[in-house]
Amino acid sequence: MDTAAAFRFDNTYARELEGFSVPWQPAAAPTPALLFLNRSLAAELGLDPAALEGAAGAALFAGNALPEGAEPVAQVYAGHQFGGFSPQLGDGRALLVGELIDTRGQRRDLAFKGSGRTPFSRGGDGRAAVGPMLREVLIGEAMHALGIPSTRALAVAATGEPVLRDTGVLPGAVLTRVAASHIRVGTFQFFAARGDEARVRTLADYTIARHDPALVGTPDRYAGLLQAAARRQARLVAQWMNVGFIHGVMNTDNMTLSGETIDYGPCAFVEAYDPGAVFSSIDHSGRYALSNQPLIARWNLARLAETLLPLLGEDAQDAIARATEVIDAFPGWYAAELLEGRRAKLGLLRPDPADEALAADWLALLHAGAVDFTSAWRRLAPAAAGDAAPLRALFPDPQAPDAWLARWQARCAEEDALGDARSGAERARRMNAVNPNVIPRNHRVEEALAAASDHARLEPFERLLDAVRRPFDDAPELAAYTQPAAAAVTARYRTFCGT
């Protein structure tokens, strides 16, 4: 079967943007083997999944046999990493392979990660290991199923080449990632830091055409782009917070203009609720702790705004005022998104001025009782339908939530009196569509990745993948995936950047 013919590439980034990337070829993999193929995503991209299986798929996704029309390039970018600026990062082990128009007419990047050294590799080996690439699959698919914008994995191919890491010798792999684009805050920073105003403008125009086409040709388009990017981040981070997702490395090179979550490295989901939760082994100061994420998003957007200043107005003071307006509006946009999400999670349909306090007091209860975040939200649904026992059982003191439950139930009753909800069961059904039953539990992810990486056993990964792809399902076979790890395990849980 000729897989090459199936891809209809249209590579605008490589073709239109001079000085933004360098043509580069993936390294050859000695013995490629396909570990994962995302058949539904392949279909969404207009590809024939059957043509991507087997040896042909393995060779393709390991980078040994590129499809016709691919124009692989390594993209250049900069970035603030943990607050310190690196003027040149770039794709050190990634390549943009090309762009496809999907079946809904959306342009999508196809990129490799782990495909070998590039001119931007610095000291790195350009490689990726099986475990971390399968993590990208699991978390990306989970996020997508949760309705959270995310880059997604199309395939993972083992290379047959060993990769040396602090933890030992690991099997190598290449991830094929699909993204709305790979334009990062750090991409703008690269050109701004060099004083290359012309390329900042070119990039801004390209980004507008790709992500905010309604702004093309409008006089205020650059302020519009900043605002649109900020609103996407406000919504994204609010969605993260409402499922307890901790990205772990919110460096400016890991923040997209598209508003998709990107780069699943030392990420984790909070279990016992703690706003200060940090799992990354390299985040010593807790810069990227759960509750810091909206603050960091704003900080990153301020860095983006700085790069756009020359485009925001002739007069510097005026440009600063325009930028500041957006950055100052961000907390309000974020708070509104967060509250809208929380209201749905609480089963409420109409806004009420007391909702913010109602949600905050609920979270304070979870924090005080070190209660599992995901389970607590999920068990609010039976409480809405009249059975609070499963929820109470999560608290060290089962009476702890009673006063709050009475307040919440009174609020629900008020809405019911307005004729919104027909029954507690109807409210519970709505809540079960927004409060997940299954998230990628940290210990389950580790277990699945260890089996795949250490023993070449993919079955735990495949079963977990199946579970996280239906997060709102209550099927009995999913029960094993809904339990948090023992508190002692979570307390010791550390995620590593050595991906």
Ligand code: AMP
């Ligand atoms: P990340 O922490 O994965 O977002 O990567 C930050 C920067 O380090 C990016 O420029 C990556 O391309 C680069 N990088 C990470 N791992 C490697 C590696 N093994 N080899 C070369 N570059 C790498």
Ligand code: MG
């Ligand atoms: Mg990155």
